[in-house]
Amino acid sequence: MTPDILGRSPQAACSGLPGRSLQSFRNGARSAILIAIATAVGAGGWSGFVLALPVAMIFPLLWALAPSRSVAALVSAGYFLAASHGLPQGVANFYAADLWPGLLLWLAASASFVIVHATLWTRRPGKARAGRYLAAMIVMALPPFGITGWAQPITAAGVLFPGWGWWGLAATAAGLAMMTTRNWPAAVLILISFLVWSAASWSAPTLPEGWKGVDLDLGQSLGRDTSLDRQRVLIATVVANAGHDTRFILLPESALGFWTPTLERLWREALRGRNLTVIAGAAVLDGDGYDNVLVSISADQSQILYRQRMPVPGSMWRPWRALTGDAGGARAHAFANPVVEARGYRIAPLICYEQLVVWPALHSMLHSPGFIVAAGNGWWTSGTSIVAIQQASTVAWAKLFGLPLVSAFNR
Known part of the structure; x- marks a missing residue:
């Protein structure tokens, strides 16, 4: 038999095919x-x-x-x-x-x-x-x-x-x-x-003393219903959840909607005579866009406590708009306010999307907070496990650093 070009006999050439x-x-x-x-x-x-x-x-x-x-x-x-x-x-x-x-x-x-x-x-x-x-x-x-x-x-x-x-x-x-x-x-x-x-030996993270997170089930209307009736409902919810030893109530992301002087006066008046501070999600508007924030409200004062470092890319944060000169969208304060102070407490805030990625949590941990505050508005996650994943992640970070955790979500 004539060898092929590689010097192999036809039998050898054919026998290599099944092996390959x-x-x-x-x-x-x-x-x-x-x-x-x-x-x-x-x-x-x-x-x-x-x-x-x-x-x-x-x-x-x-x-x-x-x-x-x-x-x-x-x-x-x-x-x-x-x-x-x-x-x-x-x-x-x-x-x-x-x-x-x-x-x-x-x-x-x-x-x-x-x-x-x-x-x-x-x-x-x-x-x-x-x-x-x-x-x-x-x-x-x-x-x-x-x-x-x-x-x-x-x-x-x-x-x-x-x-x-x-x-x-x-x-x-x-x-x-x-x-x-x-x-x-x-x-x-x-x-x-x-x-x-x-x-x-697993146990859930402890709750900070005097703090309470209040979950809501208001769907997509939370933050979009800007009526005074909705604010009165939220105020009544806060009052109903404020126990004798409760000094802080946490409400979910976007709970207050757009933060305005009128809204500030309404809430401060409602808290008059109560040793209670409400921390709640809101949006602060200006001509170029908005900040997704947590505000702190008590009878004697209110302040913007935290500006979100990483809003949801695409649906909230749209950096490409700056290239076209268009306004709108949420701002990302990427490396600002990793830890904020609320009446003497050093807290690490994580709003919604920040709970899904690694760096906001580690950024906060570099500054030795006393505990973690996690707020979210997950109505849009219906039928998915996204909120559960957010909560699992925040629990994991709290457990790793041995910190208490208070959270509030809307579904």
């Missing part, structure tokens, strides 16, 4: 399994149950096991899209539209996560791969990529190492890096051990 086909099948099957597991990990870890957050720590292992950069991108996409799967429905609720705008935003938001993790993926095992993953984690935790840096596995630090603070954060980062190496079985065993230990 089998190898291709195995590689494809392995990639499909990694993507499927990453999707399950994203959905499970970010289901809204705080003790499920450590499931997300499997993601670095799957990313590291990807046989190629393209598969690493698909693994990252599967994880992120599953973790944020409530976004399309939430956007459809918010804009009273079909799912298409939400689907487009969902895919656009995933782009930064996928691009960063695909770019930093490497075939080289060991320290090189671990270092690449830590770099991806840091890039996705800080602006500008951190603006859409949802679903960060580092959030699980509060579940695994409650009360450890920055040491717990460092230990979790080390565990995540170790998951990308050949020592990942040992990392899994260690993390499971800490999870079992933590779950056995």
Whole structure:
């Protein structure tokens, strides 16, 4: 028989085809399994149950096991899209539209996560791969990529190492890096051990003494109904929830609507004779846009307590408008007021979207607050687990740093 161009006999040339086909099948099957597991990990870890957050720590292992950069991108996409799967429905609720705008935003938001993790993926095992993953984690935790840096596995630090603070954060980062190496079985065993230990003694964060958060169920009318009747309803709700030892009441984001001098007088008069301070969400307008804020109101004074650092990109914060000269939209006070003071208490405020990303919480923790105040308006998340994920995240940060937590949400 005549050899082929590579010097192989026809039998040898033909016999190589099934081997290559089998190898291709195995590689494809392995990639499909990694993507499927990453999707399950994203959905499970970010289901809204705080003790499920450590499931997300499997993601670095799957990313590291990807046989190629393209598969690493698909693994990252599967994880992120599953973790944020409530976004399309939430956007459809918010804009009273079909799912298409939400689907487009969902895919656009995933782009930064996928691009960063695909770019930093490497075939080289060991320290090189671990270092690449830590770099991806840091890039996705800080602006500008951190603006859409949802679903960060580092959030699980509060579940695994409650009360450890920055040491717990460092230990979790080390565990995540170790998951990308050949020592990942040992990392899994260690993390499971800490999870079992933590779950056995788990308790919710304490409530600050004298503080109370009041959840509301007023749907999309909250903040949009600007009538005096609505304000009187809110005042009555505050009075009904103010116990003998209650000195502070927290209301959800946007509870007061637009903050005006008339509204200030109404609330201060209603609180006259009461040793009570109300902290509530509102919007402060000017000619160029608005600030999403928390205001503090008592009988003798009122003030803007906090201006949101990171409003929701797209629907609230629209930085591209400055390039076209258009006004409107919420301002982002990205690195301002990480900690504010309310009658002697140093608090770390987190409004809505800030509870989904890493850097606002860590920014506040750098300034040693006394406790965390979390407010949200989640009417648009109906049918999704977004509010539950926000609450799980704030609980995790409070537990990590051993801080009390007071929260108030509207649904």
